[in-house]
Each structure stands twice: as C-alpha cells, then as structure tokens.
Amino acid sequence: MLEKKRNKSQAALEFLTTYGWAFLIIIIMIGVLAYFGVLSPSKLLPNRCNFGPEFSCLSYQISATDSTFKLRLKNGLAEPINVELISLSTEGATAYSGCTPSGFSIPFNSWKAGNTTDFVWTGCTGGGLVAGEKGKVLVTIRYHPVLSGDAYSSEVKGEVFSSVI
Numbered sequence: 001m002l003e004k005k006r007n008k009s010q011a012a013l014e015f016l017t018t019y020g021w022a023f024l025i026i027i028i029m030i031g032v033l034a035y036f037g038v039l040s041p042s043k044l045l046p047n048r049c050n051f052g053p054e055f056s057c058l059s060y061q062i063s064a065t066d067s068t069f070k071l072r073l074k075n076g077l078a079e080p081i082n083v084e085l086i087s088l089s090t091e092g093a094t095a096y097s098g099c100t101p102s103g104f105s106i107p108f109n110s111w112k113a114g115n116t117t118d119f120v121w122t123g124c125t126g127g128g129l130v131a132g133e134k135g136k137v138l139v140t141i142r143y144h145p146v147l148s149g150d151a152y153s154s155e156v157k158g159e160v161f162s163s164v165i
Contacts, residue, residue: 042133042134043133043134045134045161047134047161047162047163048159048160049158049159049162050158051073051139051141051156051158052156052157052158053076054075054143055073055074055075055076056073056074056076057071057158058072058073058074058116059071059072060072060160060162061162061165062129062135062162062163062164062165063131063164064129064130064131064135064164064165065131066122067124068102068120068122068124069099069120069124069137069160070118070119070120070121071118071120071139072116072118072119073117073119074114074115075112075114075115075116075117076114077113077145078113079113079145079146079147080111080112080113080146080147081143081144081145081146082107082109082110082111082143082144082145082146083106083107083108083109083111083143084106084107084142084143084150085106085140085142086108086119086139086140086141086142087140088121088124088138088139089127089137089138089140090126090127090128090129090135090136090137091128091136092126092127092128092129093128094126094128095126095127096124096125096126096129096137097124097125098123098124098125098126099122099123099124100121100122100123101119101120102120102121102122103118103120104117104119104120109146110146130164131164131165132164133163133164134162135161135162135163136159136160136161137159137160138158138159139158139159139160140155140156140157140158141155141157141158142154142155143155143156
C-alpha cells in the first residue's frame with residue numbers, strides 16, 4: 001500500500017517538475033524577446049499626427065540630430081485666425097526645451113481659412129527623444145478668430161507621434 005502511494009507521489013512530482021521547466025523556458029523566451037525589442041509596441045505603431053478638426057496636419061518631422069521640429073498645418077476653420085501661442089512638450093522625464101520659432105513669430109496674425117503654414121522650431125533639446133526611436137511631441141495651439149477678438153480664445157491640443165531622425 002505504501003509503495004502505491006509513493007508511485008502516485010512520484011508521478012505528481014514529475015508532472016509538476018515538467019510543467020515548472022516549461023514555464024521557466026517560456027518566461028526566459030519572453031524576457032529575451034523583450035530585451036531585443038521584439039515586444040516593443042511603440043515600434044509597431046504607425047506614425048501619426050492628430051489635431052482636432054480645426055487644423056489638418058499635412059506633414060511633420062522630429063529631428064534629434066538637427067534639434068528641430070517641423071510641422072505643416074492647414075487652417076480648417078471657416079474664418080481667419082490669430083494664433084496667440086504654440087507650445088511644445090513631450091511625455092519624457094526631461095523637458096522639451098530651447099525650441100525657438102524659425103521663420104514665423106508668435107503672435108501669428110491673420111492665418112486665412114484654408115491656408116497652409118509651415119512651422120519650424122530650432123534648438124529643441126531634451127524630452128527623451130532619441131534618434132532612431134519613436135517619440136511623441138505634444139502641441140498646444142491657442143488662437144482666436146480675427147473678427148471676434150482675443151476675448152474668444154480657443155485652445156487645441158494635438159500630438160505628433162513619429163520616428164525621430
């Protein structure tokens with residue numbers, strides 16, 4: 001009787017040991033895949049530029065090597081606007097700083113409806129943006145219609161998620 005119990009115990013122990021080794025191998029494989037970046041979802045996501053219906057994002061570029069951020073927007077509003085503020089930030093631990101407008105000035109006055117404008121910032125540093133990886137730049141635009149005046153300011157938040165060059 002004792003021998004029969006021992007055989008059952010040994011079978012149970014061998015069963016659990018086999019599954020233990022299998023789980024250990026699976027965990028090691030997942031760790032190796034994560035280490036080499038195969039499981040990094042940000043590398044699999046497509047580049048995108050999202051703003052509200054107020055602005056159409058036509059083109060964008062995040063450059064860590066040139067320290068520039070370029071954005072081509074189309075005014076989708078039915079009337080001309082004055083842009084009071086455009087601010088840039090990232091979700092990184094360090095601030096995205098030093099960005100100075102190049103080729104335009106704020107306030108940006110009388111942006112006609114349907115017109116396309118290129119915005120370029122130079123000297124941008126920080127923000128955790130690394131060349132060869134994907135990065136996200138958060139853009140906030142505060143504007144008001146020319147005819148209504150600055151008492152009727154609106155704010156649009158957008159984001160650019162793209163490969164950093």
